[in-house]
Amino acid sequence: MEITIRKAKKADAKSIAELHKKVVREVNSEFYSPEAIKEWIKDISETNVIYQLHNSDWIVAVEDDKLVGFGQYSVIDGEIYQINVEPNFLKQKIGKSLYDYMEDKFKIAGKEKIFLNATLNAVGFYQRLGFVRKGKNAIGLVNMIKMEKSLRDSQ
Template identity: 30%
Template sequence: MLHIRRATRSDARAAFDIRLHAIRQQCKAVYTDAQVMAWTCVPLTEKYRAWVAKDYYVACVSDRPVATGVINLDSGELEAIFVLPGFMGQGIGKKMIHFLEQLAREAGLAQVHLEATLNAQAFYQRCGFTAGAQAIYHSPSGLQLACVPMRKQLVDGA
């Protein structure tokens, strides 16, 4: 059974591995091997552990973390939506999106937004997001990747 909960510091390794495997499995179809390796060949840092403990949610199956997600309730930005490859296609990512959207609604946000990887654009569109023009994502590590800014209205007329 799937349940979503706030992550703890002890979830950092699992969250890091989910991210790593999801990127390497799904993003290789639209980004170069060099981009994927530069994106994923980074160590698990203390800064990342702190971010997981502060902002992450994990979706668990039988208490095993299999997906991650983050929402910034100040800006409405969704981030770090990753699903472990063996659990993709089971609706877990969509459930994480709905969970984060509910947190946004409860916080009074009228819309949410994200920067989708090129391979994930269709997924987010199926979740009700509208795509903007392709742009460039500038990662904190200096990596630049093509992305698609996307938005979703949570409140009619907003």
């Protein structure tokens, strides 16, 4: 399997929104109430992704032309907003590849820490990548765990 990570383009927005909804329905739904999932999916759309392409950094993981994952982050803010992997491609290091690409960008920019709000199902994944828990957070009904990783020891 040959996976390429590259910056997202406007033409990716539709597939990103579709993949995001699929991930929320099939993966996140195991950890959240049907009400939370409904509220979450309501805000996911191609238009919303296009809008956000301008105010954050987006990358995609593609196999041939198929979208198998994406990530959203902001180097300026030192924060990762999300990493999502196609449910049929989990545990094949696509999430880690997306993360490694982003971590590199934070390091190049001289950031000392990366912050994120992890969904409950992804806490173990981020711990595996060196993040530690820093508390709780919530967006509406969607509870999350604040996490951070220091980049100082790994430069």
